[in-house]
Amino acid sequence: MNAVQVSNWTTPVGIDDARFMxxxxxxxxxxxxxxxxxxxxxxxxxxxxxxxxxxxxxxxxARGGRPHAETEALKAAGNAAKGSTVYxxxxxxxxxxxxxxxxxxxxxxxxxxxxxxIEDTNPLVSGNGIRMLRDAGIETIVGIGAAQAxxxxxxxxRRVRDGRPHIxxxxxxxxxxxxxxxxxxxxxxxxPVSMAEAHILRATCDAIMVGSGTVIADNPKLDCxxxxxxxxxxxxxxxxxxxxxxxxxxxxxxxxxxxLIVIAGENAPADAQKALEAKGxxxxxxxxxxxxxxxxxxxxxxxxxxxxxxxxxxxxxxxxLSASLLKNDLVDEAAVVRAPVPLGVDAIDALEDLxxxxxxxxxxxxxxxxxxxxxxxxxxxxxx
Numbered sequence: 001m002n003a004v005q006v007s008n009w010t011t012p013v014g015i016d017d018a019r020f021m022x023x024x025x026x027x028x029x030x031x032x033x034x035x036x037x038x039x040x041x042x043x044x045x046x047x048x049x050x051x052x053x054x055x056x057x058x059x060x061x062a063r064g065g066r067p068h069a070e071t072e073a074l075k076a077a078g079n080a081a082k083g084s085t086v087y088x089x090x091x092x093x094x095x096x097x098x099x100x101x102x103x104x105x106x107x108x109x110x111x112x113x114x115x116x117x118i119e120d121t122n123p124l125v126s127g128n129g130i131r132m133l134r135d136a137g138i139e140t141i142v143g144i145g146a147a148q149a150x151x152x153x154x155x156x157x158r159r160v161r162d163g164r165p166h167i168x169x170x171x172x173x174x175x176x177x178x179x180x181x182x183x184x185x186x187x188x189x190x191x192p193v194s195m196a197e198a199h200i201l202r203a204t205c206d207a208i209m210v211g212s213g214t215v216i217a218d219n220p221k222l223d224c225x226x227x228x229x230x231x232x233x234x235x236x237x238x239x240x241x242x243x244x245x246x247x248x249x250x251x252x253x254x255x256x257x258x259x260l261i262v263i264a265g266e267n268a269p270a271d272a273q274k275a276l277e278a279k280g281x282x283x284x285x286x287x288x289x290x291x292x293x294x295x296x297x298x299x300x301x302x303x304x305x306x307x308x309x310x311x312x313x314x315x316x317x318x319x320x321l322s323a324s325l326l327k328n329d330l331v332d333e334a335a336v337v338r339a340p341v342p343l344g345v346d347a348i349d350a351l352e353d354l355x356x357x358x359x360x361x362x363x364x365x366x367x368x369x370x371x372x373x374x375x376x377x378x379x380x381x382x383x384x
Contacts, residue, residue, distance in 0.1 A: 016053050017087075017115055020044050021145035023055070024087040025117065028069065029152060029204070030060050033232060036206040037309035038065030039156035043073040044087040045111075047080060056080045068093065070102040074109050081109040089149050090156075091120040091142075094128035103129040107136040116142045117149035122160050151368070151382060155206070155311030158332060164302040165313035168333040169325055169359070170201060175340055177356050178347035179319055186218045187343055193374030194337045198316075199224050201335060203232035206310045207261075210317030212240035221250045222316070223258075233258060234314065237305065239321055241265040241288070241296045243272035247279060256280030261308070263301045265294065298324050319352040326351065326358055334359060334381040337373065 021044075028042025038061055045057040057080065059072030067075075070092050074081050092102035092114075106114060114133050119142060120126060133140045150157070155166040172190045173179050181187045190198065202208055203224045214220065215238055223233035236251050236258065243264050245252065251260050260281040264273065265288045273283045286300040305313060315325055325331050336359065351358060359365075360379070369380035 016046075017141070017144050020046055020053070020055070020085075020087045021089070021115060021117055022148075024058075024089050025145055025148050025152060027058050027060055028089045031063060032152070033204040033206055033234060033312060034063040035061045035065045036155075036311045037159065038068075039090060039153045039311070041069040041153075042089045043069040045073050045077045045081055045084050046087065047084045053085075056084065068102050071105050074105055077109075081111055083110065083112040085113040085115060086111050087115045087117075089117045089145065090153055091116050091118070091125055091127070092129040092133070093120070093122075093125050094132050095124040101129070101132070103132040106133060107138065111138060113139045114141070115144055116140065117145040118143070118153065121157050154332065154382075159306050159311045162306075164299075164306040164330075165206070165310045166332045167302070167313050167315055167325060167330050168201075168205065168335065169315045169322055169331045170198065170335045170337075171322060171350050171359070172198070172337045173339070173350040173356075174343040174347065175338065176342040176344070176347070177350050178343040179350040180217070180348040181343060182346040182348070184213065184217050184348055187347070189339045189341075189343075190337055191339065191374040191376050194339075194376040194378065196226060197373050197378070198337075199226045199229065202234055202314060203229045205234050205312040205314040207235035207237050207305065207312075208314045208316055209237035209239060209321070210315075211321035212238060212242075212245050213320060214316075214318040215240070215245045215249055215251060217318075219249050221254075235259045235261065235310065237261045237263065237313070239263045239296070239298070239301065239317065241268065241294075243268040243276065243283070245276075247275055252276065252279045252281060261305070263296055263304070265296045267294070295324075298328050298330065302330060319348060319350055322350065323352040323354045323358075326354060326362075329364065331359070331362075331365070332383045334365060334379075336360065336379045336381070337376050338379075339376050 024042040024044040031040040041061045043059045057073045057077035059069040094101050094103045158166040222236045262283045286296045288294045365381040368382045
């Protein structure tokens with residue numbers, strides 16, 4: 001039997017705690033990408049029948065961010081919540097907002113024990129939910145499943161701490177590290193399995209970002225097209241300093257039905273902005289760099305997205321944007337898919353003016369997963 005350190009005392013932890021927390025984490029990921037600006041939290045309520053622990057209810061943060069997971073699970077459990085053990089993937093909220101605090105709801109339901117994966121860094125919570133539970137005499141354990149909860153709730157933590165989204169860089173490259181044909185012509189690189197995985201990844205993010213070059217070259221839709229997740233397509237973001245994306249591209253043509261944000265420089269043409277806005281796009285201007293390139297400051301752009309409630313941002317966008325994110329230390333996570341077929345020496349490098357090792361051997365990132373997707377190999381990396 002292991003032990004978890006909680007404040008100044010130690011509580012024995014059985015294998016069931018880890019097992020049920022894993023179930024709560026898996027359930028919490030169900031609405032990831034659909035709850036911004038709130039995190040997608042999972043809650044499992046367990047009672048013992050004889051000597052066998054049984055799940056009597058479960059909850060996940062609803063789409064749009066409310067109701068929260070704990071209140072959903074308590075509602076489903078009813079009177080069975082009394083004396084139960086509740087497994088929750090993030091510290092229950094302790095402040096009054098649009099709904100009463102979840103910590104209060106747990107106290108009022110007279111649960112017997114609460115197991116929390118990780119403390120919330122939100123200053124409005126930050127230990128207060130744990131304190132409320134303990135002050136009410138409820139045994140409260142913190143830290144089981146913390147490593148996975150840190151990954152699952154990374155978008156929430158990053159936005160609270162730094163005012164910007166957690167940024168996941170996705171790159172599909174050939175065996176020789178290329179991402180497009182000569183002349184920046186698009187190339188089919190990924191196989192069907194990794195293409196499906198890419199759509200699943202999109203479904204877990206609040207927004208997806210590409211550069212204007214990708215829009216002009218590929219005319220992408222940036223949606224989720226797998227059966228069953230079509231309604232989970234994220235907000236589209238285009239990094240377009242001079243507002244040069246064409247008005248007849250897919251993204252602009254669908255801007256009135258699915259949100260499109262275009263990041264522009266402070267000196268971008270006013271008439272281009274008006275034309276995009278007439279099509280339904282939101283144009284956000286940020287300051288430009290002071291060098292001769294006069295590009296929008298990408299860090300400022302990310303803060304603008306954070307101000308709009310975006311917590312998880314998937315960057316799919318081309319060698320220029322990918323390199324810019326790396327140069328500005330804005331890559332928090334990476335998914336690199338490498339196909340077995342080369343594109344040739346004249347093809348376009350995956351990272352503009354940067355070696356692949358700037359990403360693959362970055363001291364800021366560690367490998368958390370490696371697996372095959374059909375014939376392609378995927379490497380997942382996460383900020384240390």
